[in-house]
Amino acid sequence: MKRALILLLIIYTSFLSSVEAQEQWCLTPSGISPWLKAYQANPQDHPTLRSYSGWDLPVVVHITEDQNRNQAVSINDLTNAFCKLNQDFAPTGIQFYIKSIEYLVRPDYYEHRQIQTAVSMIANHSQANAINVFFVKTAVEEGICGYNLVDQDRKSLGMTLAGSCTNSFNSNWAHEMGHYFSLPHTFNGWEGIIHDYRTPAPELVNNVPVERSDGSNCDAAGDGFCDTPADYLNGRWFCAEDGASSFLQMDPTGASFRSDGSMIMSYAQDGCSHKFSPKQISAMQNYLVSERVNLMGEPITFSAIRPNQIRLVYPAMAEQVGYTERLRFEWERIDGALGYILEVSLLPTFAVMEQQLFTFTANLSVDGLRPNRTYYWRIRPFNGKYTCPVYSIEQSFSILGQTTNIQEPKNLAVLRVLPNPLPLGMQPAIEMVTITKDNWFLTLRNAAGQYLYQQSLTLMPGQHDLLLDINSKLTPGIYILQVKNRKGVATRKLVVQ
Numbered sequence: 417m418k419r420a421l422i423l424l425l426i427i428y429t430s431f432l433s434s435v436e437a438q439e440q441w442c443l444t445p446s447g448i449s450p451w452l453k454a455y456q457a458n459p460q461d462h463p464t465l466r467s468y469s470g471w472d473l474p475v476v477v478h479i480t481e482d483q484n485r486n487q488a489v490s491i492n493d494l495t496n497a498f499c500k501l502n503q504d505f506a507p508t509g510i511q512f513y514i515k516s517i518e519y520l521v522r523p524d525y526y527e528h529r530q531i532q533t534a535v536s537m538i539a540n541h542s543q544a545n546a547i548n549v550f551f552v553k554t555a556v557e558e559g560i561c562g563y564n565l566v567d568q569d570r571k572s573l574g575m576t577l578a579g580s581c582t583n584s585f586n587s588n589w590a591h592e593m594g595h596y597f598s599l600p601h602t603f604n605g606w607e608g609i610i611h612d613y614r615t616p617a618p619e620l621v622n623n624v625p626v627e628r629s630d631g632s633n634c635d636a637a638g639d640g641f642c643d644t645p646a647d648y649l650n651g652r653w654f655c656a657e658d659g660a661s662s663f664l665q666m667d668p669t670g671a672s673f674r675s676d677g678s679m680i681m682s683y684a685q686d687g688c689s690h691k692f693s694p695k696q697i698s699a700m701q702n703y704l705v706s707e708r709v710n711l712m713g714e715p716i717t718f719s720a721i722r723p724n725q726i727r728l729v730y731p732a733m734a735e736q737v738g739y740t741e742r743l744r745f746e747w748e749r750i751d752g753a754l755g756y757i758l759e760v761s762l763l764p765t766f767a768v769m770e771q772q773l774f775t776f777t778a779n780l781s782v783d784g785l786r787p788n789r790t791y792y793w794r795i796r797p798f799n800g801k802y803t804c805p806v807y808s809i810e811q812s813f814s815i816l817g818q819t820t821n822i823q824e825p826k827n828l829a830v831l832r833v834l835p836n837p838l839p840l841g842m843q844p845a846i847e848m849v850t851i852t853k854d855n856w857f858l859t860l861r862n863a864a865g866q867y868l869y870q871q872s873l874t875l876m877p878g879q880h881d882l883l884l885d886i887n888s889k890l891t892p893g894i895y896i897l898q899v900k901n902r903k904g905v906a907t908r909k910l911v912v913q
């Protein structure tokens with residue numbers, strides 16, 4: 417192990433010395449791995465996986481935090497980026513699912529300046545038989561979006577991604593995943609080279625033959641793939657409207673050409689890069705079935721999340737709630753959900769968010785909502801595979817003024833629903849113990865806010881057992897019982913199973 421670590425550090429030390437020469441945004445060591453060299457030398461020895469049926473491969477997401485619990489990436493950005501990753505990989509037949517989300521309160525990982533720190537982060541926290549992805553704020557230098565840590569055979573041990581490059585429109589995750597599955601940059605050899613692109617390129621860069629613009633030496637030059645055109649651009653670049661680089665490069669013969677910005681393994685800016693070439697796809701598929709079989713476990717079934725599946729419970733539709741420092745939101749749990757994002761806004765469009773919070777459970781207490789306001793809220797659930805945005809229907813609620821007192825009535829000593837949970841088909845009963853004679857108003861609503869039962873009654877002091885004779889049958893779900901008088905309101909939740 418020690419020898420492997422020393423070798424690792426030699427790879428990265430020699431690589432980092434070239435970083436200073438040219439701005440980088442991916443620190444995965446350059447070059448073609450021994451596996452890819454052998455594959456490209458004898459492609460006929462490898463199966464053509466045209467009818468590749470696809471596997472969902474497990475990804476363990478590690479989110480680092482600083483001492484103030486600031487997270488390197490928000491769950492909103494993470495799930496958006498994971499959605500994009502699966503979209504970018506869809507043509508390959510390879511798809512991913514989030515096996516788990518782990519939090520690491522490690523300021524030293526969160527902003528790390530040395531590859532050595534990442535060596536210990538990845539060695540100490542990686543889980544077996546999964547692709548381990550570590551999100552950090554700073555990956556060695558500001559501006560670097562990520563890298564794979566590789567062993568002496570250039571096999572990835574795990575990857576580090578910067579939170580700032582993780583979002584719905586960025587192919588950074590797919591780029592690093594491309595490295596994970598053996599792909600070099602389309603400009604392989606040019607990493608760290610400073611070159612005047614107005615002059616003809618040399619025959620060799622970093623001992624790698626330079627690919628000619630007519631592709632005549634494509635299988636032994638550049639990235640070794642003949643369906644990725646010549647590309648020498650080793651810094652971030654913007655593509656023109658046609659997706660090509662705006663400025664010209666000159667190959668060793670003096671012929672000029674532009675780079676193809678659609679290639680994910682290029683350094684073209686977000687919005688340009690969106691695809692792998694067929695030969696890159698074939699290499700990744702073969703790499704998976706020969707080098708990463710351990711990722712192909714038992715198939716797991718994930719169901720797509722549908723908006724009409726998501727039922728909000730509290731606050732109910734158009735509910736007026738008393739002012740409280742912490743308002744507890746509740747919704748119905750969704751089978752197989754990995755987590756939920758709760759969004760609260762003053763606007764029904766959610767264009768500006770008051771709160772955007774993540775929870776693993778089907779409820780969340782939220783601080784900082786203000787009195788005398790109407791808010792809108794919605795839930796975005798996701799499971800391991802389906803992380804693209806799917807929202808519940810939004811619901812409004814109002815928070816009453818601070819002076820409005822909606823406490824529980826003082827002359828109501830006990831309010832219980834019996835039994836709770838209520839078996840399907842049974843009518844609920846309520847037990848009330850009142851202290852003074854009073855007029856009461858009882859309501860029962862479903863999670864959508866529809867009233868199923870309303871009754872006014874005058875009660876003498878004492879214990880009262882009331883059977884709620886509800887016309888419609890209660891289906892499984894959550895219901896809200898409220899008992900009001902002029903002084904206040906008491907609310908109880910009823911679960912029907």
Ligand SMILES: [Zn+2]
Nearest residue numbers: 442444591601
């Ligand atoms: Zn890269």
